Amino acid sequence: MERRDLEIFFALAEELHFGRTAQRLHVSQARVSQSIKQLERRVGAALFERTSRQVALTAIGRQLLEDTRPGYDLIRAGLARAVAAGRGLAAPLHVGFTSPLAGELVMSAAHRYRRDNPSAGEVHIHEVPLGDPFTLLRRGELDLLLAHHPVREDDLGTGDVLISDTRVLAVATRHPLASRGCVHLDELAGERLLAPSGPAPAYWLDHLLPRATPGGQAIERGAQAASRQELLTLVGAGRGVHPTAAHEARYYARPNVTYVPISDAPPLEYGLIWRAAAHTDRVRAFATAAADLVRHDNGPANVCAPCR
Template identity: 70%
Template sequence: MERRDLEIFLTLAEELHFGRTAQRLFVSQARVSQTIKQLERQIGTALFDRTSRRVELTPVGRDFLNDVRPGYELIRAGVEKAVAAGRGLAEPLRVGFTSPLAGEMVLFAASAYRESHPGAGEVALHEAPLGDPLGPLRRGELDLLLGQFPVSEPDLRTGPVLISDSRVLAVSTRHPFARRESVRLDDLARDKVISLSGPVPDYWLDHLLPRTTPDGSPVERVGEATTRQELLALVGAGRGVHPVASHEVRYYARPNVAYVPFAEAPPLEYGLVWRAATETVRIRAFAGAAEEVVRQQNGPGQVCSECR
């Protein structure tokens, strides 16, 4: 009895339809029928009752199904694990994130990655430092990072945009902006903007905190926050304002911080980043799983604004 014979039997036991079984296994319907007949001859009795209208397991077929399915699943899992190890998938994968929504996306992608590659290693989740998101990647502490774009570095590779979110302005609840329904980018010149401490690329920081407003007024950057909590503490104390992604409102509610939507501002985008020199089949597989999560939730060519 070949493994393929058991696969055909188990699939037919699930589908109870010869045509669907053939389509699912990419074989002819005649091959399915022939295989079942051969199995029944070997066992000496019918495994399925079939008429022109229905297909059902016989009592012997049900017992046979219950007996062989656990063993078949163990064999299949062992083969997939061995294949994964041979392809480099068995090692743990360390994935970083820079925002709460990015962290949720990593968890969804990890589930999809393990489901599509049963022999793959564990996925470990790590929060990247606010002021040095690329540092752990370059030091080899992370294999992948789901971080804020743009990233344009010669030693790093990026995948497509996975998350796109609107911006809001974090201000003290005592700030005049807190009573407004919205602000504009030009309003950044009317107060000080708290900056970030760390070796972040200038172009990345300029995308988050523009040096000038659309009307050409300079934006004053002050202070240097190294963590999210430091940043919000400075904002709450009235030391300045700071633009953030709108999803952070749900995760970082504070009694002395208000979040005011921007009327017009480009979205903040997030995607996967990895070192070009250490790209592996694991990294490509995880990136593919993350893209599949977005496709299933939002449709082809779309991105997540809120992952579920």
């Protein structure tokens, strides 16, 4: 008995309509009729009662369905698991993120990844400390990380830009800049930039927190904080200011912190990062799902336009 004949039998047993069965399986209605007739000849009895108004299983048809469907489902599931294992998709995927919008995009990409790869394993998400972006990835505790670029690590690979966001300056509400429509990088010369603590590469942190203004004046670094909440507590207390992505103003609203757009800072661009030695089928499939998701939304998310 051909596998396709069983698929047609099972589909017709569910649809009880030759036309809908043909449409569901992308075959002709004649192919459905031919397959059922061949199966009935083999069994030696009618499997369906056909009238001008309805199609119904006979008693023998119902018995055949009950006897064969569980085994067929087990075979299909086993084949799917074998294919997934062969492609490296069966194992769980661990994906990290460094910002709330990146986390939302990871969740949406995970849904698309599972939809496009039904036999793929679960996707587990993990928030990664801003000051220590790569340690969990290098340990193998993460398969992928969605974080801001640039990444200049010989052992890490990167994907397409998935989020492009303008920057804002988090300041205390009583700070003189809080009432401004926007600020310029040159105005940071007299401020202390609060930084996340951790072993982040200097170039990576400097891209987030510039050490000098466009005019060449040094920008002082202030206290370090172990988490965003700690960092914003220091900002609200007037201990310093913190440049960050514009979308974080929505997620980390505080009554004593104001977010002021920075007019001339380059955007923060986020993309997927993985270990170069572990660029597996799972990693590639997830990266493809994320890129397809962004393309469907007409390119990288550009959260906020710069002030004028």
